[in-house]
Amino acid sequence: MNKILITADRVITGPADQVIDDGAVLVDAGMITAVGTAAELDPSVDASASRLRCPGATVMPGLIDCHVHLAFDAGPDPISEVAQADPGELAAAMAGRAEQMLDAGVTTVRDLGDRDALAVRLRTSIESGTAAGPRILSATAPLTSRGGHCGFLGGEVTTDDDIRAQIARNAAAGADLIKVMASGGALTPSGPRMWESQFTPAQLRLIVEEAARHGLGVAAHAHGTDAIAHCVEAGVRTVEHCSWRTADSTVYDPEITRRMVENDIAVCRCVSGNWPLFLEKLGPERADAMVEVIRNMREAGVRFIAGTDAGVPGAGFGDYVGMLEFFASLGFKHTEILDMATTNSARAMGLTDTGALAPGLRADLIVVDGDPLTELDALRRIQHVFAAGRPTTN
Numbered sequence: 001m002n003k004i005l006i007t008a009d010r011v012i013t014g015p016a017d018q019v020i021d022d023g024a025v026l027v028d029a030g031m032i033t034a035v036g037t038a039a040e041l042d043p044s045v046d047a048s049a050s051r052l053r054c055p056g057a058t059v060m061p062g063l064i065d066c067h068v069h070l071a072f073d074a075g076p077d078p079i080s081e082v083a084q085a086d087p088g089e090l091a092a093a094m095a096g097r098a099e100q101m102l103d104a105g106v107t108t109v110r111d112l113g114d115r116d117a118l119a120v121r122l123r124t125s126i127e128s129g130t131a132a133g134p135r136i137l138s139a140t141a142p143l144t145s146r147g148g149h150c151g152f153l154g155g156e157v158t159t160d161d162d163i164r165a166q167i168a169r170n171a172a173a174g175a176d177l178i179k180v181m182a183s184g185g186a187l188t189p190s191g192p193r194m195w196e197s198q199f200t201p202a203q204l205r206l207i208v209e210e211a212a213r214h215g216l217g218v219a220a221h222a223h224g225t226d227a228i229a230h231c232v233e234a235g236v237r238t239v240e241h242c243s244w245r246t247a248d249s250t251v252y253d254p255e256i257t258r259r260m261v262e263n264d265i266a267v268c269r270c271v272s273g274n275w276p277l278f279l280e281k282l283g284p285e286r287a288d289a290m291v292e293v294i295r296n297m298r299e300a301g302v303r304f305i306a307g308t309d310a311g312v313p314g315a316g317f318g319d320y321v322g323m324l325e326f327f328a329s330l331g332f333k334h335t336e337i338l339d340m341a342t343t344n345s346a347r348a349m350g351l352t353d354t355g356a357l358a359p360g361l362r363a364d365l366i367v368v369d370g371d372p373l374t375e376l377d378a379l380r381r382i383q384h385v386f387a388a389g390r391p392t393t394n
Helices: 038-044 078-083 087-103 118-128 160-173 201-213 225-234 254-262 275-282 284-300 320-329 334-341 343-348 376-380
Strands: 004-012 019-028 031-037 050-061 063-068 106-111 135-138 178-181 218-224 238-245 266-268 365-369 382-387 390-393
Touching: 004 038, 004 365, 019 038, 031 038, 050 382, 063 343, 087 106, 087 118, 087 382, 106 382, 118 135, 160 201, 178 201, 201 218, 201 225, 218 225, 225 238, 225 254, 238 284, 254 284, 266 343, 275 284, 275 320, 320 334, 320 376, 334 343, 365 376
Parallel strands: 004 050, 063 106, 106 135, 178 218, 218 238, 238 266
Antiparallel strands: 004 019, 019 031, 050 365, 365 382, 382 390
16 A cells, blocks of 8 residues: 555644644555654655645544444344344445445444344445445444344343353354443334343343453443443443433433443433434423433543434434534534544544554544634535545545
8 A cells, every 4th residue: 555645734633622734644554653843744745646735624533433233224123123124135235335334434343233243244345445444343243132122133132141151152243342332222112111121230240240240341321310320330441421320310420420431431322413303303301311311420530421322213324424513513622523423423432543543553444624613514514534544545
């Protein structure tokens, strides 16, 4: 792969308050080898290297989506679509969705539940260069109770031995992490309700301990206040949704939040680009309560990470930026939001080779028209995407 020197009006190196005006990034063999001003780097790079000059643009780390379901089609009945799909056809559809996310500037995704470890196979194809797409971290089949949330993906467990066996199967299939459905969910109306716990505190501790024995962290789907508390106590790495639901209302617990911050447990709120419609369907009272707990967690120091829940009904694969605009509507600063989409997400997933632009890191980066520090919509104007140094031009 030839060296490529990318120059632009600014380079956001990460965190987002670190900006080089008239900056440049040198990419060689899939890695970043130098970052600095164009005036410094251009004369030092040999003439045979390609030059990609991007006036009016920003170079920044590639976007990260910490919560997707590539096996789901974002339609009204993803359960039937996944459960009844031919494996080959489903794999092809997943590849198309992954490519769609790459075109939107997403260079890393965390797939939190699929069928037959198809995301692992797609991960291998992308890594080998036979398919185009973002880097994939796959959870394979999420652990759930019998008849529980997303049980159709094959991860139903009851006993401690079931839990150990399923984690071992996931690890053997190539899982990068373990996903547990600690509470019910709206996608599976026949199972426990969203606020109802699906596992005991002891079982959640076992899941975390057993996952660690295989070298894996745990992401926990948890809507209910009790489930969130049990997940924090168990030591999961991330809490997905974290909506603090009870049967009657929203009950936020500042003490659990304090322990979340103390133990460096990140929160993926899982917001699709279609969030205005979602808030409308919630109704003013529930929507206000949801917004209030997000603001309370932010004030307490919770580290938020970016996730769209792409694939579930109404959550498409092409509008990552809509999710970021939700947080802007709540008063989050653009630097916070960009860190959520890059450095914070990489850290939460245990990735030390991406999420920022520095020598020695993977060349996961995007070039956008304009300045996302002042206008998030600039992230929709993707000019170039580099995933592990492989270029894609929009």
